[in-house]
Amino acid sequence: MAEELKIIQDSKEKQYQSILAQIEALISGEEDLIANMANIAAALKQQFDWWWIGFYVVRHNELVLGPFQGPVACTRIAKGRGVCGAAWQQKTTLIVKDVEQFPGHIACSSASRSEIVVPVFDREGEVAAVLDADSEHLAHFDETDQLFLEKLCKLIRL
Template sequence: MAEDLVIAKGTKESQYQSLLPQVEALLEGEQDLIANLANMAAALKAQFNFFWVGFYLIKNNELVLGPFQGPVACTRIQMGKGVCGTAWKENRVLIVPDVDQFPGHIACSSYSKSEIVLPVRRQGGDVIGVLDIDSERLADFDEIDERYLIQLLALLP
């Protein structure tokens, strides 16, 4: 297990390429989902300094706040509500360049301007939650984020 992250500089892609093996080392041998989600959120926050990085887990047919890094957040989100609930319902990645333009956006913080949400699966199976990342900048997420975040989530045991 790695004790410290090496924070890479350079392009977004090179930063993800540096982060992937480090997160893999963090998760290696650890089977506890919460521990792994916590370390993944911390690693993403440390590398990219996103406004908010966290997980919502499905419990009793709603998304419940899980491990995260950033300011306090919405605790529960219904299926189909906001970006997170919609990504869960539609079982797909959502990239939102301007959250104020997303119908039904749930404003946990007025500082959030753009967002990416990805379904989280365990061992390639059913969706167990979502990874939610918010930025204080408009249009901060793209296909590079999507590609590498999918790879990071695939590291979960």
Template sequence: MAEHLIIEGASKAEKYQTLLPQAHALIQGETDLVAALANLSAALATTFDWLWTGFYLVKNEQLVLGPFQGPIACTRIPHGRGVCGSAWAQNRTLLVDDVDAFPGHIACSSSARSEIVVPIRDAAGKVVAVLDVDSDQLASFDQTDADYLERIVAPLAALLPAG
């Protein structure tokens, strides 16, 4: 894979459509989880210029910070706490238009205004990691983001240890 992305299109969906095959190419054939997560977080952050883009991995019944792009982040998140822990507990993508209105939100950055968290599942369907994206704008994420981000991270399941 080349060391640069070619992103085309003005709309969010068009950007995702050009990013999707390139993101999968970054993952395909990679055997090192950290390398794949690092490049994928960089590709997403570069394409969309979000506040924070990264991964948390399930370890010892908590989410532990993995590769990311953005300001310093929370290192560990308990199951069911905050948006990330809730997405993990509910095993579903969560879209939050206003993080300050989310019960139990964990403020890793005071600049975060909205958030999307996408579970990454092993072959058995158990959540083994999450993709977390924060924006400094309210209501930045919608179903288009959810659909494409779920498709982008799906191949990661092959690199993640079974839960």
């Protein structure tokens, strides 16, 4: 696929259907995890223009910042700490409608108001990374985001 995306303005579901098909074509055949994560973050940023979108990768029992789009971010996150660490520990997607109400939220940016974190599982069913998206709007993420971002994370080969 050419490295040019077709960005559409439509319902959230149709936007996801369009961008996921393009991401799948973009990463198909590419074995480099960092390259794929970088292109996924860039494609999601282009389509949805979220405040921040990126990956944290499990390294030596902590999450370490991976490819992302947006302002500078926290570099390392402990298991169970903040939304990313909690999603890793619980092995489940977390949608936080107001980050100020999440116990132990890590404020990498005061502009972030809501967040979704989706685990990326390896072949053994362990969390190997998390996909983190932040919005400057309250209650921005919902079950539609969860459904499609979980589908996307299953495309990532670890």
